[in-house]
Amino acid sequence: MNKVYHQVDNIAGSVINIRAKDVKYGELAEVTSRNGSSLAQVIRLDGEEVSLQVFEGARGVATDAKVKFMGRAMQVPFSEDLLGRIFTGSAVPRDKGPKLEENMIDIGGPSVNPAKRIIPKNMIRTGIPMIDIFNTLVESQKLPIFARAGEPYNQLLARIALQAEVDVIILGGMGLKHDDYLYFRDTLEENGALSRSVMFIHTASDPVVECLMVSDVSLATAEQFALEGKRVLVLLTDMTNFADAMKEIAITMEQIPSNRGYPGDLYSQLASRYEKAVDFDTAGSITILAVTSMPGDDVTHPVPDNTGYITEGQFYLRDGRIEPFGSLSRLKQQVNGDTREDHRTIMDTMIQLFSSYRETVEKKSMGFRMSDWDNKLLKYGERFENEMMDLSVNIPLEGALDLGWEILADCFDAIETGINSDILDKFWPKK
Amino acid sequence: MNKVNGKITSVNGNMISVRFDEAVSLNEVGYAILGEVKLMAEVIRIRGTEADMQVFEDTKDLTIDGIVEFTGELLSVELGPGLLTQIYDGLQNPLPQLAEKCGFFLERGVYLDALPRETKWAFTPTAKVGDTLTAGETLGTVPEGIFEHRVMVPFNFDGRYTVESISAAGEFTVSEVIAQLKDSDGKIHDITMLQRWPVKLPITAYTERLRPTTPMTTKTRIIDTFFPVALGGTYCIPGPFGAGKTVLQQLTSRYADVDIVIIAACGERAGEVVETLREFPELTDPRTGKSLMERTVIICNTSSMPVASRESSVYTAVTIAGYYRQMGLNVLLLADSTSRWAQALRETSGRLEEIPGEEAFPAYLESVIAGFYERGGIVTLKDGTTGSITIGGTVSPAGGNFDEPVTQATLKVVGAFHGLSRARSDARRYPAIDPLDSWSKYPSIVDETQSNMAKALLRRGTEIGQMMKVVGEEGTSIEDFIIYLKGEYLDSVYLQQNAFNDVDSACSAERQQEVFGTICDFLEADMNFADKTVARTFFHKLAQTTKDWNFIEMESPEYKQVMTKLETMVAEVSNNE
């Protein structure tokens, strides 16, 4: 028999305190006041004092609210019926479809045993040269897009999702603008992808605690699909909102902040989500593409900084382009050795020359005379920016590599590229 | 053993407070009982009759008044034959065996034996009845893969012991008694091949500590030539994310000239460890012709695994390293990343509501870091042989700024600093060790006057490069321009090294000495060019040919041919002395 309590002692932010016995750590409770009811979770036990985090926020919770413990932690339904559906952060339908209540699964479950992981080996083709050549995306990778507000990160996310060959797409929206939510929904629908998608959406106007749950709910669902052998792509946007929700709650709990108000466990909290990305030995996979918006366009801000240490690289979106510097796919070497023999050479050479081009641009802006070499670099840089970096470019990897050789041969003598002689003999375009 | 029970009085994340009424000690292990499962925890603070304990598992479902069983034992690891090739979590649970038992996920409360109990080891006694021995001295040996594993008098045995009996050569498991020792009070102790040691305490069963002076070749040129590491030395690799810390450690774990490598994957990506644990069994160790795994132990407590066992994982690793050092072996411990361990301390300290220091790290951070690196070192053992633990730790500074507590505390205690720079990694100049910032207090494998000359040239070349940004190429003299090109040349063909080329990725000490000598001759040559464009073209060509040279095996005849070709190229543009 689950006990019911009627006396709330403290209410602050989204956390309430009551006195109760035999409560389990992490247990779920239903908090009902005159103004409605919400789920809540036990986040601290101290003697008989129980702290609960109220999912819909403590606003409107009365001191005589009814608190009923449910004897279990947070769970969500899982079945094929999820596909095509839209839910809130606590897995309540947001669309007009029926409530699902069967086959409940735990969220925030234990991590995968590293011994059961395999080395990722499948490239995910996107048709974007800045990704396919320079920072190849790999199945089971966890990778955020770093961008300041206003960059078209959600468009990029949607484009990759539609182009990638995956079985299931799960969208976790956190603090999403309503327009962006509709954008995702409509884009998936128009491209016939909605029927293989599940959306867990928290919008900017929804309660903050639900923002925290979106990633867990999305990833728990993804895990089930992956265990059934499916290749799942999880889109999480925007993880900075997730971190800010955590900050808000930590401050209400009077935790000592470590850096700019964020709690000391920010790294571990982010990691426990991102590490759900996996390629299972003998089952499916989870790939995570996230958005990390950068307040003040500052990569050293705690959220992008901690994220960069956790994820397997990042795509740095600036002025609508994926920047070659700062962008990184740490898994690229797992796959780019088996695509085409010249892949790595083109990747290294073009970036090194582009870096020299940037220096030349700087020199030029200071009014220095341009040497022959500088002029070659200027020509090269311009072609690179227009034909490789522009996000409207959509060509398969092989075509992009050929284009790379063509640009190099157009701008430089073979010897100036520093490419090894045997590769040059084979690939340098003959005039 | 005193078996004491306590009751839970509070639960906050992975921290519980427990009321007890008989003696418990700091760092003692206890188990929180949760129905069928027991969750392991460690006492980290005692106040009156309450112990604060960090739980090594998810604390979900624990309740007030829940029972905690204290064990009377400090957090310890098992030491004995069979450690090599293992993959453990931070508490020494073997992960492959856990996977066999539990499947894909790490279930809480499942603890397995660290050492296999059934395996029989071929024991050969070396001590005789009547011998007097002290802690750490050898009773006999068993072959463990490529090593002769010493079975030693347990390290916690104080004073002198007489061998009462010892088994004849034969096959034994780790739990069978292989000898009996009598202490000075006449008490008899049964000895097996397995002993336990508390991870937070260093093993000190040796006669003296020596100064680390013998170079440990990593086969990465910029390290061995310019910023060397010594056997028994300590070094750190701080760098922003993506600068190449992990790749550098992976290379070192493969190629370093040591007997045993302990990899502590501490609080970072699981995927990176998977690469190691899937690839090492397939790779051959050139020193032994056996698989690399045979000289490796992996301690894997990655970022999503429990934070408290992340804190223990580096101690588990260094304790196993200490065990093999006692056998007269050179052990290399690589920890990636020590910042995650420091953050685990910070999380715990925060939950204990201790007064925070800088960036909310605990005030004792510095002494804890110093204590860890102090466990490295080269020692003379009681039989006169030497053994060493070399420790290399990566540091992941917030915002890539080295001016933060963990980097600073580490720099105070290590003997070499390999600072990775964002500028170099952005320019794909790998390994991205900054040649102007980094330092080492250990001796190099090359002639120091030459390496100093090369460092000075690099510094001068960089200065000229900076100046050129202000005054332009036209404002730079041809002499300075040549120095600049020489610096760039040295950087591109020697400091940079291709990690993915089979030959270039590992450069032996012998090869480094020859190549570096040759390159130094080039750097010192008095070159003459008509103009800057001719000079630049020459260095482009020289660099390309030298890179080709780097990709050729030293044993092949082509190697000498290319070397001669390079020397001719340089002679053609140089003034005769």
Ligand SMILES: Nc1ncnc2c1ncn2[C@@H]1O[C@H](COP(=O)(O)OP(=O)(O)O)[C@@H](O)[C@H]1O
């Ligand atoms: N020595 C190297 N050679 C080539 N690429 C490298 C090298 N070191 C690092 N990289 C590239 O940089 C990426 C990040 O390196 P990593 O060691 O994981 O960085 P960190 O551990 O510092 O975050 C790698 O995935 C690889 O693409």
Ligand SMILES: [Mg+2]
């Ligand atoms: Mg790393």
